Amino acid sequence: QLLESGGGLVRPGGSLRLSCAASGFMFGSYAISWFRQAPGKGLEWVSTISGTGGSTYYADSVKGRFTISRDNSKNTLYLRLNSLRAGDTATYYCAKGRLRTQVVPLDVWGQGTTVTVSS
Amino acid sequence: QSVLTQPPSASGTPGQWVTISCSGSHSNIGLNTVSWYQQFPGTAPKLLIYSSNQRPSGVPVRFSGSQSDTSASLAISGLQSEDEADYYCATWDDSLSVPVLGGGTKLTVL
Numbered sequence: 358q359l360l361e362s363g364g365g366l367v368r369p370g371g372s373l374r375l376s377c378a379a380s381g382f383m384f385g386s387y388a389i390s391w392f393r394q395a396p397g398k399g400l401e402w403v404s405t406i407s408g409t410g411g412s413t414y415y416a417d418s419v420k421g422r423f424t425i426s427r428d429n430s431k432n433t434l435y436l437r438l439n440s441l442r443a444g445d446t447a448t449y450y451c452a453k454g455r456l457r458t459q460v461v462p463l464d465v466w467g468q469g470t471t472v473t474v475s476s
Numbered sequence: 477q478s479v480l481t482q483p484p485s486a487s488g489t490p491g492q493w494v495t496i497s498c499s500g501s502h503s504n505i506g507l508n509t510v511s512w513y514q515q516f517p518g519t520a521p522k523l524l525i526y527s528s529n530q531r532p533s534g535v536p537v538r539f540s541g542s543q544s545d546t547s548a549s550l551a552i553s554g555l556q557s558e559d560e561a562d563y564y565c566a567t568w569d570d571s572l573s574v575p576v577l578g579g580g581t582k583l584t585v586l
Contacts, residue, residue, distance in 0.1 A: 388547055461508075
């Protein structure tokens with residue numbers, strides 16, 4: 358199970374940290390990804406972190422502004438969102454790779470947390 | 477602009493057989509298996525098909541997947557009203573070294 362938190366209303370240029378608490382599986386063995394979905398739009402991949410945290414990947418749209426990290430001792434994934442723009446407004450989902458060696462397919466998804474960037 | 481191409485919409489009547497296509501390229505679908513996700517409004521996506529044609533436990537047998545060359549398809553046989561949802565395809569892209577998704581298909585049951 359994955360449970361996101363930390364979403365909210367933030368002004369343009371502001372920052373936010375999202376969390377994704379995991380339970381029911383060996384958290385540190387799996388790559389976890391963040392996806393987002395703008396209102397009325399499709400899913401967009403945002404970022405992925407390997408099980409150890411040693412490798413991270415970002416979509417071009419967030420590179421340099423967002424930072425993914427994890428604390429395997431707390432079974433928690435994070436996404437730091439900086440320099441937020443209106444276009445970052447979306448529901449953010451964390452999702453787990455089905456196999457330890459794969460980012461996709463994603464077999465467990467959180468319920469999502471909503472980020473609204475507005476003045 | 478999604479890397480994988482899906483039709484924006486599809487429709488069918490109850491009991492009908494419906495397919496949703498997902499088109500990519502050599503570096504993604506050509507080299508990796510496709511997974512499909514079902515999403516109802518206001519809820520998180522759910523894994524429907526993985527490894528092109530495998531169903532997770534609990535997914536009805538009327539859902540099936542196939543893949544050939546640089547394309548994949550999701551088929552729903554015996555369409556039911558509760559199948560009305562958005563469907564997304566996804567896979568890994570070896571050239572981009574990132575997961576890639578389709579833009580999603582809204583399935584309407586008439």
